[in-house]
Amino acid sequence: MCDRLPLAEADLRKGQTVIYTGPDNAREIYEEHTRPRKLCSGHPGRIADPTRQHIRVDWVGLEHEPISYAAGFCLEREGFVPGLSAITESEYESLAEQVRSTSDRKPQL
Numbered sequence: 172m173c174d175r176l177p178l179a180e181a182d183l184r185k186g187q188t189v190i191y192t193g194p195d196n197a198r199e200i201y202e203e204h205t206r207p208r209k210l211c212s213g214h215p216g217r218i219a220d221p222t223r224q225h226i227r228v229d230w231v232g233l234e235h236e237p238i239s240y241a242a243g244f245c246l247e248r249e250g251f252v253p254g255l256s257a258i259t260e261s262e263y264e265s266l267a268e269q270v271r272s273t274s275d276r277k278p279q280l
Contacts, residue, residue: 175256180223180246187218188263189228193254199238207270210238215258215266226252231267 178189190213197209207214216228216239225243233239244252258266 177251177253178255178257180250180252182257183218183221183223183226183246183252185218185221187221188258188260189216189218189255190214190258190262190266191216191228191230191254192256196238199242200233200236202236205233205236207232207273213266215263215270217263226255228255231270 175190175192177192178187191210192212193210195209195211200208200210210230210233214230216230218226219229219239220227220243222243223246226245227240227243229239230236244254246252
């Protein structure tokens with residue numbers, strides 16, 4: 172897992188670039204042709220819906236899978252979102268390119 176700080180409530184907005192910081196997750200990925208086959212720590216995405224009770228992220232390469240449009244995260248009482256960390260647009264672009272150019276390899280932070 173990633174050692175970055177969790178996403179703060181102040182950074183919770185549509186379009187915010189983030190990385191996944193939780194354990195590997197293959198749930199909600201169903202199509203055989205989808206690459207990568209799981210969401211790994213360090214995977215980049217962009218917040219599509221910042222609703223605090225169900226924060227949705229469009230994960231690079233997984234936008235058409237339920238892990239992007241149906242699964243979500245929740246803002247904790249402490250004001251953070253476990254499983255997500257904010258990254259810069261530049262970091263997002265670099266990581267997104269890695270995901271697009273590889274299949275099942277984990278992005279390198």
